Amino acid sequence: MQKDSQAEQRWHILVSRQASGSxxxxxxxxxTGIVCRPGCPSRLPRQENVRFxxxxxxxxxxxxxxxxxxxxxxxxxxxxxxxxxxxxxxxEDPAQARLSTLASACGYSxxxxxKTFTQKIGIxxxxxxxxxxxxxxxxxxxxxxxxxxxxxxxxxxxxSQFYTEFKEFSSLPAGSHRLAGRGEVITFAAAETSLGVxxxxxxxxxxxxxxxxxxxxxxxxxxxxxxxxxxxxxxDPDFVDWLSQVVGFLDSxxxxxxLPLDIRGTLFQRQVWEALRSIPPGMTMDYQALAERIGKxxxxxxxxxxxxxxxxxxxxxxxxxxxxxxxxxxxxWGVQRKAQLLEREQLRRTKExxxxxxx
Ligand SMILES: [Zn+2]
Numbered sequence: 001m002q003k004d005s006q007a008e009q010r011w012h013i014l015v016s017r018q019a020s021g022s023x024x025x026x027x028x029x030x031x032t033g034i035v036c037r038p039g040c041p042s043r044l045p046r047q048e049n050v051r052f053x054x055x056x057x058x059x060x061x062x063x064x065x066x067x068x069x070x071x072x073x074x075x076x077x078x079x080x081x082x083x084x085x086x087x088x089x090x091x092e093d094p095a096q097a098r099l100s101t102l103a104s105a106c107g108y109s110x111x112x113x114x115k116t117f118t119q120k121i122g123i124x125x126x127x128x129x130x131x132x133x134x135x136x137x138x139x140x141x142x143x144x145x146x147x148x149x150x151x152x153x154x155x156x157x158x159x160s161q162f163y164t165e166f167k168e169f170s171s172l173p174a175g176s177h178r179l180a181g182r183g184e185v186i187t188f189a190a191a192e193t194s195l196g197v198x199x200x201x202x203x204x205x206x207x208x209x210x211x212x213x214x215x216x217x218x219x220x221x222x223x224x225x226x227x228x229x230x231x232x233x234x235x236d237p238d239f240v241d242w243l244s245q246v247v248g249f250l251d252s253x254x255x256x257x258x259l260p261l262d263i264r265g266t267l268f269q270r271q272v273w274e275a276l277r278s279i280p281p282g283m284t285m286d287y288q289a290l291a292e293r294i295g296k297x298x299x300x301x302x303x304x305x306x307x308x309x310x311x312x313x314x315x316x317x318x319x320x321x322x323x324x325x326x327x328x329x330x331x332x333w334g335v336q337r338k339a340q341l342l343e344r345e346q347l348r349r350t351k352e353x354x355x356x357x358x359x
Contacts, residue, residue, distance in 0.1 A: 007336060010052045014038050026056045026072050028064040030192050033091070033135060035059035040070035048194045048340070051214055057121050060128060062215075063135030065091045079116045082106045086117055090129045094136075094155035097129035129155075134216075135192070186227050189235035189243045190216050193250055195337050199223060200246050202239065203230075206260030210246065210313040212333040226311060250314060253341065254281040254348045257315060265309070272306035279320045282349030284342065286324045308332065314341065 010025055017039060028035040029045040035056055036042065053059040056072040065087045066072050073080050085106050090097045102125055103113040118124045123131070136154035186208065188201035193212075199219040201209035209226065213219045224232060235243065242259055249257040263270060271294045278293075279285055285293075287307070291300040307318040310332070319338045323329045331338035 007052055010038075011047055011050065014050070015044065024054070026053045026059055027051070028053060028059040028062070033064055033132070034067050035064040035072055036067040037070045037072040040067055040072075042067065042069055051196075060087070060121050061123050061131060063128075063131030063133075065132070073120075079120055082108060082113070083117060083120055086113070086125050087128065090125065090132055094129045094132045095157050097126060099125060184227070184230040185233060186223075186230045187233050187235055187239050188220070188223060189239055190219070191243055191247050193247050195250055195340060196334075198243075198247060198250065200243055201227075201232075202242065203262045205262035207242070207246075207312065207315065208262040208264065209311050210315055211311070212313050212337055246315075251344075252348070253314060253317075253345055254352070261312065261315065263312065263316070265306070268302065269306045269309065272303050273310060273312075273316045276307065276310075276316050276318055276320065279317060281317070281320075281345040284320045284322045286322055288324065290321065320345075 010027070014027060026035050026037055027045075028051045029049050030051060031045065031049045035053065037056075051059075051062075053062075056066060059072075060066065066084060068084070068088075071080070071084075073083060086102050089102055089105055099110045099114060103110040106113060108116070114124055117128075121128065133155045137156065184203060186201050186203055188199060188209070190197055190199045192198075196212050196214055197216050197219060199209070199211045199213070199216065200207060201223055209223055211219050211222065224230075245257065245259060249255065263273060265273065272290065275290055275293045287300045287304045288297070290307075291297055291303045294303070296303070307321055308330070310316045310318045313319075313333050319331060319341045321329065328335050328338055
């Protein structure tokens, strides 16, 4: 809740073009991979492409490059020129980033470069290169490119390099979901979408997790905490195809998603979730009406709890539940996203309605 209103406030500051003196935050633009300070003279990005960070360094850790125009790192620090040069060289060709090449381009020794860059940003130049590659790969995957295209476009030299880096978050090699009898195996993949970072995961049965957020690593932690006894493996090309389908579904939530689901919960929770799935896109309901729909008119509070424990964002459309007075109520993945989803569905429904009238 608070995170959303903070993002809203920051967005208003951006729009008003106030300089950053009064606004201690930075904004990164997912479509360009650049981080700016408020008041930057560059074109205002679309709101859905903006991510906010408290520190410029945090944005850089996530793979964003500091803007050349507004110099979000500040101009007073003696090593800023070096940091900007290193970021630009890595951004130009993240596959070829070598400490020795970067160092000689800045006139530093490799060890001095390593030390000063790491002190300034909190990660080493090669870790920054890794962040740049990952950010690009998720962006490409989110645009529906094939896994191979995405990885090369992102600066990976091979698919195995991508999987190796992805594996930091996982304990098994890609494709392991086909292995049986070794305990539960969960495959996961992420993409940058119009609604933020999308993380999906599947068991052998089907999709068991869909989350939306700002931070890939944090979402992976939540996933791993939820399936505490499972082993995790990175996506193979088949699963990346699932990822594209879910990305497409977020953009057109009125089209059915043709993927198997692995819905886990108590009988009561599954009743509630089934009822949620029967609410058509563009329509909304309140908890009381949902409780009545499953034949338990006195269980509105338990119904609300079941909605809150949904782990399949959008596919189980708990975003279609509003307060009785029409208020947005809460949303596990951010109230702002809930509003965006509802607006999207409403728009689609109005369009479809008017095209039917025209037929
Ligand atoms: Zn800028």
